[in-house]
Structure formats: structure tokens, C-alpha cells
Amino acid sequence: MGAVSGSLPWYTMMMLHRSSSLLQKVDDPLNVSHTHTVAGFIGGILSAFITVWKLVVTSAICLVINQVVPLRMAEVKFKVGDDAVHGEEAYCGMMGRRLASFNGRLETA
Structure with missing residues (x-):
């Protein structure tokens, strides 16, 4: 992208500018005008092509990973939250009165 955005302004400056009466x-x-207009326009157009390519490749990688390991939690675990995954609550009760569970045992302050 850099090579194209750098060489096209040079081409328009050296070749097209001399041959065009306008x-x-x-x-x-x-x-x-050649440096900023042409390079900015080409860079903007090429960044769209690179973004689409990365979107396609990232989607393909996610589809392959999803076949091996599910990328989304089950709905039941999702609703329960941290307690289902880690066995403890993220925020331990009200004002720190209840501490996090450790191996299924609750400790109180």
C-alpha cells in the first residue's frame, strides 16, 4: 500500500503533469497537490481493500476455531456470569460483607 501510494503521486507529478495542458x-x-491529493485518495481506496481482506480472513479463522472450541458460552452459563465459569462472584455482595467463594466455600467478613 505504501509503495503504491508513494509511486503514483510521483508518476502523476513527473509524467502526467508534464503531458497534460490542464x-x-x-x-x-x-x-x-500531487503529494497530498493523489496519495490520500489512493491510500483511502486501498485501505478499504485491505480492510475487507482482513475481515474475510478473520471471519474464516473464527469459523475454524468455532468448529473446535465454541466461541460463545451456553446461554445458561452466560446468564449466571462469573460464578458459572470461575466459581466466584465478581463483586462480593454488598459493601464487602461477603467475600468471594473459594472451592465452593463461602467466607464471610
Whole structure:
């Protein structure tokens, strides 16, 4: 992406600018329009193609992983929360009166 976004502005500056009578009427002594307009436009277009490619590859990886290990918890475990997965509550009761369970035993303060 960088090679294309860097070489196309050079091409438009060196080749197209000299051959086009319309571009020769533009007063741009530092060639800023080629550097920023063309490179920004090409970079914006190419980033969409790279994003779509990464979306497709990431989706394929997730589908393969989902065949081996489920990526989503069962609905029952999801509703119970941390207690179903870790065997303890995330926030231990009200104002710290009940501490986390450890190996199924509840300790109180």
C-alpha cells in the first residue's frame, strides 16, 4: 500500500503533469497537490481493500476455531456470569460483607 501510494503521486507529478495542458495551468511549485491529493485518495481506496481482506480472513479463522472450541458460552452459563465459569462472584455482595467463594466455600467478613 505504501509503495503504491508513494509511486503514483510521483508518476502523476513527473509524467502526467508534464503531458497534460490542464495540469500545467495549476500553480503548484511544490507539487503539494500531487503529494497530498493523489496519495490520500489512493491510500483511502486501498485501505478499504485491505480492510475487507482482513475481515474475510478473520471471519474464516473464527469459523475454524468455532468448529473446535465454541466461541460463545451456553446461554445458561452466560446468564449466571462469573460464578458459572470461575466459581466466584465478581463483586462480593454488598459493601464487602461477603467475600468471594473459594472451592465452593463461602467466607464471610
